[in-house]
Amino acid sequence: MTHIPGRFEPPPRRLMGPGPSPVHRRVLEAMARPVIGHMDPETLRMLDEIQVMLRDAFRTSNELTFPVSGTGTAGMECALMNTLEPGETAVIAVSGAFAERMVEIARRCGADVEIVGDRWAEPVPTAEIAAALDRRPETKIVGVVHAETSTGMLQPLDEIGALCREREALFVVDAVASLGGIPLEVDGWGIDVCYSGSQKCLSAPPGLAPITFSAEAAAVRANRVQPPRSFYLDALFISKYLGSERRYHHTAPVSMLYALHEALRVVLEEGMEARWRRHAEIGSELLAALVDRGFQAVPPEGYRLPQVVCVRLPDSLAEPDARRRLLGEYGIEVAGGLGELAGKVWRIGLMGESCDREHVKALLDAVDDLLAA
């Protein structure tokens, strides 16, 4: 018998990485409520309310809209596994690590992947996607990451939906880091499948991945030749639990649903437009202040996310030492770079609850200390 460890007390942290973001006191309190059953009529009613609120947040009327019982990567798998069959073609616009993950997962679905762009931190022009669809007219889905947290880059989406409709491809969007932070219009932009994560701009704990499927995308799942490679993420089976049949599929993570329900209430009380404005304003204030201090934005102007500020460090700050000091001495978490940006950049999250001027001031004060040292 091993020694039993002590109770875990998380240290005080100011979360300014690209997720998880700080969780509102109301949401933490919701998590502490007693667990009830996943088939309880009250749980099912709460789940209905979550679906209504998610439709509001996604700006969609899609019936099939729900939280996947896993983190953002599970949402990505749910989107791709339900829409792709072996041998089908996926065109994926790549400008960072999460689009590369989309490529990896599409390949594990057995798809033939056509990569477009493939330049980190550079948005993919719609014309390049159109050219890929000319080369591969049989394309089943076009996959795009809206807010690439590995590079802080915003990919414009508004023209791609019409292109996909014209070429009869499904438009699949990764909105893990964008939902609740920057404008996202699932129906308005013609998006067929859109997934997000609970722990970014929604400021719930990590563990759920909101997702929505258009009627066309739901029909693609319903009419598959082979079932999806995952049973757990099978949207058709999940829809029978969500819908009037109430058929058991898997045990829903009830406490996480409490958290998401309350987090969505906080989001909608503020209002989507107000939330987008807050992120835009405070994000540009932070970036301007960092540029003043010798940092350089990684993505080109006009394509910078306010909620994930990705900046190259001035020569006077060394990675990972400066970042470790931020955490150890100031209790501030920011993230380093992934892939080719490792050791060169910081990724600073201003997501949901961390997107306020007090957080910005605390970070800048600490950076000034480090620069003065």
Place this chain on the structure above:
Amino acid sequence: MTHIPGRFEPPPRRLMGPGPSPVHRRVLEAMARPVIGHMDPETLRMLDEIQVMLRDAFRTSNELTFPVSGTGTAGMECALMNTLEPGETAVIAVSGAFAERMVEIARRCGADVEIVGDRWAEPVPTAEIAAALDRRPETKIVGVVHAETSTGMLQPLDEIGALCREREALFVVDAVASLGGIPLEVDGWGIDVCYSGSQKCLSAPPGLAPITFSAEAAAVRANRVQPPRSFYLDALFISKYLGSERRYHHTAPVSMLYALHEALRVVLEEGMEARWRRHAEIGSELLAALVDRGFQAVPPEGYRLPQVVCVRLPDSLAEPDARRRLLGEYGIEVAGGLGELAGKVWRIGLMGESCDREHVKALLDAVDDLLAA
């Protein structure tokens, strides 16, 4: 803009279904602690402690032992997706709905499944598994459900491990409803992959699936020709986050980890043997009292789970009315039957925190009321 729903307040419930089980106050309090990052050194330290405690609970020294970021079915997929490649053979012992789910998932892995048994609520004799291995000497895995929550049946495991070793097949065990409730010896019984769920006899909220892989099973993943069909559940990549590389794979569900950490502390403070004794004693007391009242146990004697008492109803109680009255008038949740047992049985969970005499008395008092009506 839709109306924002009110705050969700779960109604008072006495959870006596086959999961989720009631969650200890200490575990609920842990969920309410502030979220910190998944790459935070303190989070990683906590995750190390969880791994140590899970090894104790599973009775294993397996290095690769961790909580899957999903519910029990995700654990099942993690076990099968990492060990099976397309075209390989899986022998699966079926005596209820969760073994049927194993068959379904193995097929979605591309495996050729040989079903053994296939009689609900009847344990599968080791000789039948041996005969299947004679017919299919190429078998890659043998899959068995230890505690079949759909029928309340206990499948003895102690002989099957040696058989699998002899025939060079991996022994994969579903311990979703058994870990922390009845004796389970991963190393002692020669189990190669064993997975469970947080919300059963461990009495944490649903959302995590503890799993353990023997060195042989981990080597099978490492030496695959094709990668697993899921990236999210890829045990090799997850091992690089768990191990000294600390490589990011997916955002761990931090609040759920807090809950599991505290739930495991509660389990190990009681001690595994004491916990097994408590379940055995109270489960047999409940069953005896129900038999006195005209209920009949579904599984044969000697193969009855104490933590999931599955009983046919006396003629005087009608499904689902009596069960709805239990919930609506007495606040007690029990479950009905799945599949061929739907409408005929109750499945009563005495798991972890619900396994006490006060719960048993409350249920029996309510049943007496219903029988007297």
